[in-house]
Amino acid sequence: MATLNRRWIYARPLEGPLSVSNFERRDAPVPQLRQGQALVRVRLVSIDPANRLYFALQAYRPQLAPGDVMAGFGIGEVVDSTDPRFRVGDLWHGDFGWQDYAVINSYDRHEYWHRCSEGHTEQDLLGVLGITGMTAWFGVEEVLRAQAGETAVVAGATGACGSIIAQLLKLKGCRVVGIGGGPEKCAWLTDELGLDAAVDYLAPDMAQALRTACPSGVQVYSDAVGGDVSRATLPLMRRGARWYHFGNLSAYADARPGVPAERHDSFMSEELRAHCHAEALKPRFLLVFDHYCHRLEAEARFAELLRDRRLIAPSTELDGFDRLPQALAGGGAGKIGKLNVRISEGQGAQA
Structure with a gap:
């Protein structure tokens, strides 16, 4: 040794x-x-x-x-x-x-x-069958509780967790709009993952493009990004919509000792806060380890989806x-x- x-x-x-x-x-x-x-x-x-x-x-x-x-x-x-x-x-x-x-x-x-x-x-053990996949699975099952026909927006949809969440929501029968960075990643979301639409968060007209992609509003929001993406998504949500917040990637680069990452709602204007209050829109957080008593059940389901090629990782x-x-x-x-x-x-x- x-x-x-x-x-x-x-x-x-x-x-x-x-x-x-x-x-x-x-x-x-x-x-x-x-x-x-x-x-x-x-x-x-x-x-x-x-x-x-x-x-x-x-x-x-x-x-x-x-x-x-x-x-x-x-x-x-x-x-x-x-x-x-x-x-x-x-x-x-x-x-x-x-x-x-x-x-x-x-x-x-x-x-x-x-x-x-x-x-x-x-x-797969480190990704879809590990913390990444479990964060996606329990977020979809315990927080988002999506129904067929609902419109879901997935921020960071080309990322490790977002790409799994987007696919799980498609399997639920949702109309899924993924947020990606750049034309190539957006094309991957629609061509490879089969999402219904993709919006480029780097484009200057991102907010308008998202409104166009969600003509009936947003019922389900998977949020690992915060910032501009959340500013564009939350106005499209109404009472009863579910908001799964498990990251604030837009603020991580500024985090350092004595200057922790910004709060999840630091991006909000007073107008947007008023909208969230009026529509009772609240982010729900989930610590994945609190749900690990059911990890093997989720792992078995993921293994089945991977084997049947209904999900890619x-x-x-x-x-x-x-x-x-x-x-x-x-x-x-x-x-x-x-x-x-x-x-x-x-x-x-x-x-």
Whole structure:
């Protein structure tokens, strides 16, 4: 087994836009196990918009401090164990961080750490069958409760979670309008995902284009973006419409210690606030881990949809441990679907 653990450290406080200079590679010895633990070699690391919030606040995980291993969920293989519940060779999903080797404990919260079901690709285990897919599934089932014939708007529809939500809403029989960035992504939404319409949020006439695409108003809104997209969508919603808010991507770039990301409603004008009050429009938030008691049920349904080709799970994979900082700092520019970085097997910490 390797003797050194490659690690990317959050080394320099975030004072402006996130860049690769905020990270530093610092190798360390591979951790030694105590009773009730397992050593996992990380294979695939998830790059998510929410990673940017880890520097600014404590959410579902502790806030990062300079000197910490950069946090990130991933898929890894158990290579050593002092507890029979962790079997060597099994794949696990967990908050392993940006490193080759991580330790999991028998007493850790099980929504963060779980043994992966067999028969699935690592990309799917980290994406559609992981936090991304579960955020989509429980948001659609528990919050949006869409009905056939309703008009649904999906912000960030070319993203990891939005692309899954858009497809689930189509399967419910909704008329789905996806929001994407640029003509190529909008074409992908209609040609590949089969959405009914797509609106380019980069276009100067975005708000008018959205009104044209939703002549009967909006009954269902999946919102991971906030900002201009929400400003254009909310006036089209009336009483009884459902608003699933699970991200505020438009404000993440400004989040840093002492200056947390903007509130979900910071984009609203007084007129728009009055509209939301009059129509009783309120965002509903959902912490996906609160619903993980039903994770395996959702996983089985997703597996069926994937097998029957009724749903696709687009992903982009970058190769190489040293690409992690740029993958996050660059925001996955131009990518569609889930973004992951593979840590090459056979090139572990001895390299």
